[in-house]
Amino acid sequence: MRTSDIERVKGLPLFTGVAPETFRIATAGAYLQRVPNGAMLLTEGDQVDFLYVLLDGTVELHGTWNDRETVLAILRPVSTFILAAVVLDATALMSARTLERCEVLMIPGDAIRTAMRLDTRFAVAVSRDLAGGYRGLVRNTKNLKLRNSTERLANFLLMQRAADNAGRVVRLHHEKRVLASLLGMTPENLSRSFAALQPHGVTVQGPMVTISNLAALERLAKPDPLIDNHAPRGGEIIADADAEVWLTERTRASAGSR
Amino acid sequence: MRTSDIERVKGLPLFTGVAPETFRIATAGAYLQRVPNGAMLLTEGDQVDFLYVLLDGTVELHGTWNDRETVLAILRPVSTFILAAVVLDATALMSARTLERCEVLMIPGDAIRTAMRLDTRFAVAVSRDLAGGYRGLVRNTKNLKLRNSTERLANFLLMQRAADNAGRVVRLHHEKRVLASLLGMTPENLSRSFAALQPHGVTVQGPMVTISNLAALERLAKPDPLIDNHAPRGGEIIADADAEVWLTERTRASAGSR
């Protein structure tokens, strides 16, 4: 494990302010794993033996029932997952699958639970992390129950915009089918929702979404601080410049082909 | 505050195994409040200054957006709520409203946060409580996204049955309109869902629901340990006898009036 990776893990909310000794205990038995695209890191129902830390790549958390499947979260570095199951030493309620090649740090659950007992500050940090996760799920539930699918998409775009770069262009980091499931709809309806947003200043070209009329989109989306978390995110920022280049090349190409 | 109330609070998962001194610190500034029916204990967006412990009555947690409202949870004694906001010293994401006359213990948030810093075991207990709440919300999200409304109702009845008494009769502790919102549907559709369950051995008479064919209902509901928490609950158990009396009196009365 590289020193830079250690620093990134140490920078997680989960470890801020904890004693160096605690950090050493927690990460002593940890090991870094490279995982190919499409791999199942964890299946719902499995006993959870590790806390996972995503250092590179994308991971989706999903749940299944009766031959149906739904995406519950899409994770980008640096983030931890399955902390609740680790704290309770329980079985997983969600499955975890890589959406691309990933680097994942696996910390033994025992080490986490021991560190909690030894270091109050770590236990408090775990509480804060779980409290944040809890509140994220409350927001998500309100989003699902109070808004229709187009409203959810509109707010997703606004949130992504704020998290990424606050520019005119939002890049989707994953397939649209995955996004559709995350937002609680089918891929077909995601397509139609994008079309429905067009009169509100949204245009889609592949994985790039352009918001040409922010005010109009916000008028439809009605973002709410009690549902949508517009806080700028810790993770890396997708360069706006790249997006613009991608788009202009596209436009030129399609213009030429007409 | 009665001694019996103190014992009930001490019996909460949140306080099991913590030092008596910690419990004393946490509950020192607490005060018991009687609240009339329909009172708002907390409005979303408010700063949360207290951890609430419901000792008697029923409380609903709900969220609003754009003139719509949805019930997120229905609480019965003994349970705590708004712990996540207390831990983070944040504003409430949910409003709390009494559904009947209630007794609520209010513990200052400062006391909780201080107790966490002083007693690792308490911090761990808070983590476990939050982890349990988090997992409850994950279950709820899967329920919402993977099942249609009739399936949700069927599983709700099975869960209520297991939690209450595992008898043939389930008593609804609240108005059907509240249950409808909790399950993510309109009162009208809840009515229709109950009607749809009739061929599967479910009959409704006022607040009493009779499950005459458990196997048939389970065949439709397909309960899943990774979604539905069928663990027998800590709270008081509604006597089956009462339910039966209620039903037979009803039946006799309506038979006589014909």
Add this chain to the structure above:
DNA sequence: CGCGCATTTGAGGACTGTCAACTTCCGTGG
């Protein structure tokens, strides 16, 4: 260049919400 997969588009149907009328229940006041 062509194949395979993701995405889009269209048509039809299932599920859910809205509105209105009606019934039942329950507490109030005569």
Add this chain to the structure above:
DNA sequence: CCACGGAAGTTGACAGTCCTCAAATGCGCG
């Protein structure tokens, strides 16, 4: 004790939302 009024619950008709299936299109990779 009974009549009344209001609210909750139910039912029906209709509309909107969302899903399913099928086919077409577009795009990336070999």
